[in-house]
Amino acid sequence: MSLISALGFWNTNAARHTxxxxxxxxxxxxxxSALGLYILASAGxxxxSTAGVAFLLHYALDVNFGLAFFLLNLPFFYLSLKQLGWAFTIKTFIAIGLTSVIADMQSRFFVISSIHPAWAALLGGxxxxxxxxxxxxxxxSLGGVGILGIYLQERFGIRAGLVQLVIDLCVLTAAFFVTLPSVVFYSVLGAVALNLFVTINHRSDRYIAL
Incomplete structure (x- = not known):
């Protein structure tokens, strides 16, 4: 019975996860998240956010994506620790590490040989x-802008998805210097799909488990 309760099947506390x-x-x-990143990478x-910067370094300098993604997020842990606490920071650190490793391992399990960039952008986003x-x-979170977005939403009520969308568009604007305009166009499509989804569905006043 205690195991079933721990798994969350009979968790009666609506405001707290086990x-x-x-x-x-x-x-x-x-x-x-790693699957979404892999689909985007498969279409180039x-x-x-920091994932976008990691992609830029990967495409421009052939830097390992997973390693770049992990390292770029390290400075944001200070903000996370100071403003959002140890529990959030530790879970975010684990999530970033898992996503980085899984994203690099995806191609060992399956390969996407062909996918239209518009579909890759929508599906990946x-x-x-x-x-x-x-x-x-x-x-x-996955660190970086996600940490900043959650902090601004909880502190000032600014939607995390909108914060991330503005910064994502700035990152993708920089992509014009390292890739084709068509790639940037489809990448913007993916960023819009991602952030509109988060903006619509992530509301702290609706989901009380936050």
Whole structure:
């Protein structure tokens, strides 16, 4: 009975997840996010936030994406620790590590030989949105702008998705210097799909488990 309760099947506290619920939420969010990143990469597209910068370094300098993504997020842990606490910071650190490793391992399990960039942008963006939503609802994120977005939403009521969308568009504007305009266009499509999904579905006044 205690195991079933710990798994969350009979969790009667609507405002708090059990530790095992958090484990599955962080793991699932990381797996889905890594899949979204892999689909974008398979079409040669980018996204925003620190993942977008990691993509830029990967395409321009052939830097390992997973390693760049992990390292770029390190400075944001200070903000996370100071403003959002140890629990959020630790779960976010784990989510970033898992996503980085899984994103690099995807090609060992399956290969996307052909995909239209418009479909890759939409599918990759929505998968990233689902992954981020799962992480947000378990008090975690993929770092970078996600940390800043959650802080601004909880502190000032500014939607996290809108914050991320503005910064993502700035990152994608920089992509004009390292890739083709068509790639940037489809990447913007993916960023809009991702951030509109998060903006519509992530509301702290609606989902009380935050």
């Amino acid at each position: 530790p095992i619920e958090d484990v599955q939420g962080v793991f699932t969010g990381s797996v889905v 597209l980018l996204t925003g 929505l998968l990233l949105g689902y992954g981020l939503l799962a992480l947000y609802r378990h008090r975690a």
